[in-house]
Amino acid sequence: MREEAPRTVTAICRALQEQIECGLLPQGGKLPAERQLAEVFDTTRITLREALGQMEAQGLIYREDRRGWFVSPPRIAYNPLVRSHFHAMVGEQGRVPETEVLSARIVPTPAEMCARLELPALSSVIQIRRARRIDGRLVLYVEHYLNPQVFPGILDFDLTRSLTDLYASHYDIRYGRVAFDMVPTALPAEAASILKVTAGSPALLITRVNRDQHGRVIDCDVEYWRHDAIHVSVEVPD
Known part of the structure; x- marks a missing residue:
């Protein structure tokens, strides 16, 4: 299970990035709740948050306290x-x-x-x-x-x-x-x-x-x- 986690994180990042690049997840738009995303990717909240954290570090998404995750607008x-x-x-x-x-x-x-x-x-x-x-x-x-x-x-x-x-x-x-x-x-x-x-x-x-x-x-x-x-x-x- 531990060996699969890095591959799952990479897969989540790739999938979300493709959705953003194709405009299916619009810039400035809100991502589904973490619980829903974890169900979509059939993974744990811990693994999901690691993926979201990596995407945030790349500037692709951002999080606001008590509001959730959003797709970053253009810089x-x-x-x-x-x-x-x-x-x-x-x-x-x-x-x-x-x-x-x-x-x-x-x-x-x-x-x-x-x-x-x-x-x-x-x-x-x-x-x-x-x-x-x-x-x-x-x-x-x-x-x-x-x-x-x-x-x-x-x-x-x-x-x-x-x-x-x-x-x-x-x-x-x-x-x-x-x-x-x-x-x-x-x-x-x-x-x-x-x-x-x-x-x-x-x-x-x-x-x-x-x-x-x-x-x-x-x-x-x-x-x-x-x-x-x-x-x-x-x-x-x-």
């Missing part, structure tokens, strides 16, 4: 060399973006942010926490850290809109040089709870430190993306 192309923002990037690819503000306040600056934002010890920073959706699906949890001396009164604005546009229209600030740091990671508990997935689920962590057109460090974004939501695509010009 969004993410080019860090293009000066854009979430709403523009998603909209230009024919998808529907949405932003929810979770909190916006002035907090003591975390130690690592003091270094990134070039702020002194025991300083304060503006923290904006947001959740973002594509076509209604939660895909991104982001923490923005802003230098309060650069953006006085920004907490009074509508923070569901693009910060990039807000910077330009109300502060005459535009992005200059940007430093990116991208690493695969496991979602920490807070980010996982917001994205409605299990803590430890795979994710892409993108940290971006932004300077303005004058070279000043103005903010830092810490983004937790669902690993199946984007693919990084970069074309370096001649």
Whole structure:
């Protein structure tokens, strides 16, 4: 029985992948319940979950807590060399973006942010926490850290809109040089709870430190993306 399990897992993965590629299981659609799938494939829930886990790791399906398994929609192309923002990037690819503000306040600056934002010890920073959706699906949890001396009164604005546009229209600030740091990671508990997935689920962590057109460090974004939501695509010009 133990020797048969790997072959069963492979067979389940192959069958589900073929159904997805043929459109019988549509992108964004919900899979049957685990009990039903186990009956279809004449296997145990343990073996079935191993197969589903492998497909999730490949980005073909995803699970939402208390909702079940779904077929992953197409990934969004993410080019860090293009000066854009979430709403523009998603909209230009024919998808529907949405932003929810979770909190916006002035907090003591975390130690690592003091270094990134070039702020002194025991300083304060503006923290904006947001959740973002594509076509209604939660895909991104982001923490923005802003230098309060650069953006006085920004907490009074509508923070569901693009910060990039807000910077330009109300502060005459535009992005200059940007430093990116991208690493695969496991979602920490807070980010996982917001994205409605299990803590430890795979994710892409993108940290971006932004300077303005004058070279000043103005903010830092810490983004937790669902690993199946984007693919990084970069074309370096001649």
